[in-house]
Amino acid sequence: MRSFLNKPLILFVTIVTFLMLTGITDPISAQQNEKVKLASGTVVALSLEKAVNSNMTEGTSVDLRVVRDVTAGETVVIKSGTLANGTITDVSSTGAVGKAGKVSIRLRSIRAVDGQEVVLKGSVDKQGEDKVVLTVILGLICLPLFLLQGGDASIPAGTELRAYVEQDYMIEVR
Numbered sequence: 001m002r003s004f005l006n007k008p009l010i011l012f013v014t015i016v017t018f019l020m021l022t023g024i025t026d027p028i029s030a031q032q033n034e035k036v037k038l039a040s041g042t043v044v045a046l047s048l049e050k051a052v053n054s055n056m057t058e059g060t061s062v063d064l065r066v067v068r069d070v071t072a073g074e075t076v077v078i079k080s081g082t083l084a085n086g087t088i089t090d091v092s093s094t095g096a097v098g099k100a101g102k103v104s105i106r107l108r109s110i111r112a113v114d115g116q117e118v119v120l121k122g123s124v125d126k127q128g129e130d131k132v133v134l135t136v137i138l139g140l141i142c143l144p145l146f147l148l149q150g151g152d153a154s155i156p157a158g159t160e161l162r163a164y165v166e167q168d169y170m171i172e173v174r
Helices: 007-022 029-031 131-147
Strands: 035-038 043-048 060-067 071-072 075-078 083-092 104-113 117-120 121-127 160-165 170-171
Touching: 035 071, 035 075, 060 104, 104 160
Parallel strands: none
Antiparallel strands: 035 170, 043 060, 043 160, 060 083, 071 075, 083 104, 104 117, 104 121, 117 160
16 A cells, blocks of 8 residues: 555645645636725716706716726726716706706716725716896896796716715725
8 A cells, every 4th residue: 555655646635735725726816816905085087978957856866987997006996988876966946036957966886897886975066057136137127027047957968077986995806
C-alpha cells in the first residue's frame, strides 16, 4: 500500500486542496467578488423620458435615464442608459387670478451594475409664468374681462437633471 501513495501524488493533492479552499484557483470568482465604494454625494446625471407638467397628479411615477456612466475611481458602477425613477411630489394647477402652475419631482433610486438599489437625493421644481400683477392691473381697468390664467408649469422630455447618491454603497463589480 505504501508504494501506491507516493510523495509527488500526496504533494499534488495537498496543493490542489489548499488552492481550492483558499479560492486562488478560481481567478474569475475572485474578480466577481471585487467591490468598490460608491461614495455619498456622487453626481448622477439623469434625463427625463417624458414631459412632466402641472396638470399631472401627485404620486405619479416619473422615468429617467442615466446620461453618463457613473464611476467609482476608474470602475463603472452605474451604466449610461440605466433607468432611474422619481415621483411627482407637488402639483399646483393654474389659477384664475393669474396664479402660475407648479410641479415638483423627487428623484428616488436607480440600480447599480450589481443590481443593488441605490437611493438618490435631489428634486426639481418648475413654476409656470405668474400673471397675477398683470391680471390685477387689467382687472382694475377693465373689470372681469381680464381674469387671466397663469401659465402651466412644464418640464420637457430630455431635460437633464442632477441627482446625488444618498449614502455610501459597496458595489460588486465583474
